[in-house]
Amino acid sequence: MNPIFKFFIGCVIFLSSSLTWNAFAQSHEKIKAELQRQFGPQIQIKSISPAPLPGLFEVVANNSVIYTDSQAKFLFQGSIVDLKTGNNLTEMREEELNRIKFSDLPIQDSIKVVRGDGSRKLAVFTDPNCGYCKNLEKTFVNMDNVTIYNFLLPILSADSSAKSKAIWCAQDPTKTWLNWMLNNQSPPSNKSDCVNPLDKNLALAKKLGINGTPAIFFIDGHRIPGAASKDAIEKKLAELSKKS
Secondary structure (H helix, E strand, C coil): CCHHHHHHHHHHHHHHHHHHHHHHHHHHHHHHHHHHHHHHHHCCEEEEEECCCCCCEEEEECCEEEEECCCCCCEECCCCECCCCCCEHHHHHHHHHCCCCHHHCCHHHCEEEEECCCCEEEEEEECCCCHHHHHHHHHHHCCCCEEEEEEECCCCCHHHHHHHHHHHCCCCHHHHHHHHHHHCCCCCCCCCCCCCCHHHHHHHHHHHCCCCCCEEEECCCCEEECCCCHHHHHHHHHHHHHHC
């Protein structure tokens, strides 16, 4: 090929790619600006990209996946399912987005509960006044060989904060935690002003996009929001054991 012609073709391809990218970026900015105008600061848009379905754009906002058109005139909340494979693409994408690095969790800021040999590990963000959290704690009683790192997350009320401080500051936080969650035995109130990690836990939860309790995390970073059943937790732990 003639070197000059080859150079010309290369320039055309580069120019075309640049124009496509610029149009792509401008479209994203337009969508983001329109959504922010409609919803205000309560929506935190992390990314915008083409959706698996042509003509739609995937918007990652507040750790969830929603879809919109190129003009941001319509909003779609729901799942896109690949009928050929049966995969829920939206669910898979959200799981990927919400995955964390378990080893980065500051376990020193949690209340550690060990059952059996403690070989299977998981972390839970939990509120002492959360009924679902209490049900989950009762589920853990019937599980063996687990280590549970409980991150106190007082988000339900002022009393949640007071109880969390009293539990953390108790002489035996683990025993006090279990007594309250399993037996409704109130934590001692004579010492609740010690240094505690509650503010750090709240900041961490915000960073991880945790909007409610309980929130369960496994060592592969996978999360389950809400009080999962024993079967669901055991199934996930069994999958992890096979991979290790």
